[in-house]
Amino acid sequence: MTSIYLDHAATTPMHPSVIEVVAAEMANTFGNPSSIHTFGRQAHRKIENVRQVVAESLHVKPHEIIFNSGGTEGDNTAIIETALSKKEQGMHLITTAIEHPAVLETMKYLETLGFEVTYLPVDETGQLSVEKLKQELREDTTLVSVMYGNNEIGNLLPIKEIGLLLKEHPAVFHTDAVQAYGSEQIAPHELGIDLLSISAHKINGPKGVGFLYKNDALSLPSFLHGGEQEEKRRAGTENVAGIVGLGKAVELLTDDEKKRRHEAYVDYQKLILTKLDQAAVAYQINGAPENKLAHILNVRFPEVSSDLLLMHLDLQGVAISTGSACTAGTVEPSHVLEAMYGKGHPAIKESVRISFGLGTNREQIEEFTDILIQTIQRLKAS
Template sequence: MNAIYLDHAATTPLHPKVIEAMTDEMAQTFGNPSSIHTFGRKAHRNLENVRQLIAASLKVNPHEIIFNSGGTEGDNTAIIETALAKQAQGKHLITTAIEHPAVLKTMQYLETLGFEVTYLPVDEKGTLAVEVVAQALREDTTLVSIMYGNNEIGNLMPIKEIGALLKEHPAVFHTDAVQAFGSEQIFPHELGIDLLSTSAHKINGPKGVGFLYKSDAVSLPAFLHGGEQEEKRRAGTENLAGITGMATAVSLLTDSEKQQRREHYQRYEQLIIKKLNDAQIAYRINGNPDNKLAHILNLQFEGVPSDLLLMHLDLRGIAVSTGSACTAGTVDPSHVLEALYGKDHPAIKESIRISFGLGNDEEQIRYFAEQLIDIIHKLRA
């Protein structure tokens, strides 16, 4: 059996059609989209065609799409610029305790500038109650930033309900949709979302490129200053090859393709669970299995240290993770699992994240489950 990659929540392999599109773009279009000569006009035309394609996938206006370097830049731009622009109206911000570090650390930075941040709790299944959001809202709340789907346990947040709640409040609503964009139907205008950030490398596109959706209803100062690219909203020459690759990845995510992927991933999850049950392996599913992204499965195996399990799987050519790739290589425990269970719960050091994607099939999943069971038996023995 060849090496098996089950860490698609960290990053995804490039789709062959993405590689082809990027190669063609690099070979045929080298002009600067801001130049007014023939080469520049060709590049600009390609850029705007891509913008229309991506906007159509969200049912938004093309000029509401701002190309950038990915999810972290999108989160920073949305949060910092909104907070600074609206600080005269208030300096209270709301987020959750299980956000990606790109949101949490940005909020912590703003706290050093005098902003007050409310970190909303979740229950033991990682569920965020809309009532908790409503209770946290104040007159001086200017921004609510809540992820669409969690990157460690997969939980889907009540975005539609929060959007409806905020229609009666002037706070700007931002969502980090990096994990959800590849599988969920997301239409910001219908959901009441003002700002949405995502990243191409989570949907079989290239690393280092993404976009921020900014509603026309929101005034957002530029985060980067310099040239007048992206309608003066994000300075810097656009990465046209990367953006083209991202657009190709988006174009492959048709409604039927998303549905098919969800069905495949649910089947993979059921296969793993059945294998564990048949082998009488004790485990816990972290998060809410009935309301989550289909491609993420987070499991605790009591008495089995996750770092040891990871190492043994890796030695057998299987890649999974213990949580967010942005904290990989550190000894920091998962802040997501701490939010669910408390800081001293054994699940924090006994859990792994399995995430499915392009290239996985049932044969791989069956082999993975068999190897996982064998390793757990040996480690528990």
């Protein structure tokens, strides 16, 4: 049976080299990094080595990296602790309508505590207006949280422009860069980013580990309370094996590797769309094709139910998705597509996300597109 995985935006397979170092750490480095004996010091050294590797990938200081359990914890820490620690200065927060649920649900929680949240709209291509953000900024705005790249449609948000805008404003700037870190060259200091969230499982690392970049100039209370790990910034015994796996995944993402993947993914997208055109299959690309992450292609097939299409593809061994994995298993429509087209628009139930990654090759894309075309034609015929 065919087995083609094209849902890398949801999660990625661990790289064989990552699996190797994680297994070795689990077998050999079992000391508590907070212990002062040899076993503890060995574990602590491993963590600090990875902190250096991660910091170099962002051109920041090692001290500005806080290891945690992943993107959701990073988003919650950045947003909640910034909001609470600055509530005397103001209780207005700004985000976008197309953020990951880890951001949107956190904002909703803060609304129950009395905070006012502005959810910036996007246009039909998923583009965000920096001018609109400028209009919504107020004296009591203490935090702006805008994702780096969207996980459903792939759009890159205007992070550099927002960073420049906020240079003249005291609001803290947070970005969820979980989906973009594996492909984009990101330098927080240059971009004016104060807080940035990353998850290892999006870059062929282990699940359940990630980090939060925090600008040294920003004072942020700990989100978790307990021990004095991570220099009192994140309590809890560190996941040494996971952190080492994260470090290996980051090491493998060299500039040359990112460039190679980008070129391959652009080629895969062109191949899919060319074959759809040749087969006269009607489709519409969701998002802004000229300003997006190369590994995500979100496509609408008019008059074809996305749920039905996914089910038929899955029966043939092909895995794609309708959007964010964090809302999978529910009948809730995509909030990203709703923000773009409005509630009830037919595109919301006729769109699928195809995403590439480690292990994807041109032969798979050829086979996948043939299966996709045949499946759509059958569904339309019935």
